[in-house]
Amino acid sequence: MIRWLTEAVPRGRVAAFRTLIYLFVAADLVVFTPWVRAKVDVPGDMYQPLFIGRLLPLPTPSPALVGVVFWALLLLALVAATGRAPRLLGWTVFALYFQWMIVAMSYGKVDHDRFALLVALAVLPTAGRARHGDPTPTEAGGWALRVTQIAVICTYFLAALAKFRFGGLDWATGSVLAKAIIRRGTDLADLLAQVPHLLLVAQFGILAFELLSPAIFVLPERWRHATVAFFYSFHLVTIATITISFAPHLVAMTSFLPLEKVRPVILARRLLARRTEPPHPRAEPSPTGSGTQPVDGP
Numbered sequence: 001m002i003r004w005l006t007e008a009v010p011r012g013r014v015a016a017f018r019t020l021i022y023l024f025v026a027a028d029l030v031v032f033t034p035w036v037r038a039k040v041d042v043p044g045d046m047y048q049p050l051f052i053g054r055l056l057p058l059p060t061p062s063p064a065l066v067g068v069v070f071w072a073l074l075l076l077a078l079v080a081a082t083g084r085a086p087r088l089l090g091w092t093v094f095a096l097y098f099q100w101m102i103v104a105m106s107y108g109k110v111d112h113d114r115f116a117l118l119v120a121l122a123v124l125p126t127a128g129r130a131r132h133g134d135p136t137p138t139e140a141g142g143w144a145l146r147v148t149q150i151a152v153i154c155t156y157f158l159a160a161l162a163k164f165r166f167g168g169l170d171w172a173t174g175s176v177l178a179k180a181i182i183r184r185g186t187d188l189a190d191l192l193a194q195v196p197h198l199l200l201v202a203q204f205g206i207l208a209f210e211l212l213s214p215a216i217f218v219l220p221e222r223w224r225h226a227t228v229a230f231f232y233s234f235h236l237v238t239i240a241t242i243t244i245s246f247a248p249h250l251v252a253m254t255s256f257l258p259l260e261k262v263r264p265v266i267l268a269r270r271l272l273a274r275r276t277e278p279p280h281p282r283a284e285p286s287p288t289g290s291g292t293q294p295v296d297g298p
Contacts (some may be wrong), residue, residue: 008137013259015130024082024251036104042065049106061103090125114254119151148255153213160210172203180242189241228256
């Protein structure tokens, strides 16, 4: 078990994953959860902190507190994405984002798509330094990625258990997806809803997919990647039909992928070099008829 949990991965993969996670945190503040800043305008008695918020305890959000968390987190996440001071910046970003999420989820609605992202932020500081493109194996980095993977799969598996806990088999045989389509469905969802029994089949399929999701850990690497592709396609359909993105979860799920093979900076440099390099000389027949010679001019 210890060997499986600490299976070494290239440091370049850890570096790429770290950059992606911290860049998403910065994007999350300004794209996905900017509404958190508006929560401070809600009367304080409506703030019902999560258990961890009561346990610590944390103060009731104020404009000053939320503003400081927002700007500090935005700046530090961008710096952390460069890989500098991975432990100091990593723990700081985790603490600030954790506070941001407590504020966000303490007004009556808790989103479970951020569980794996929070776990990734908690374990990344333990991975130590990692440089993009470095093939050196690291067990500490492997542990950080493995724990994130477990959190991703727990999100699916525990969601299935919650369905059985609160709805039983009625969740699969009821009108859950039909209600979701009525509330926030797209034109594509309206078309699919007209297919007889398709929504019921989809509900059984969702339960089966969530319950079987832990099997990904025993699959060969090729099939594991294919399974991850299926996970992403499932969420793509979810976005296209009922407009639920699960963006934080999708970012955390990249922990399954060989991210070290994706080098956007190097790719951009190569494309730029190809555009700026002089054209190759054009060949013309030699005047002696013995071959060709390069022509530099028009």
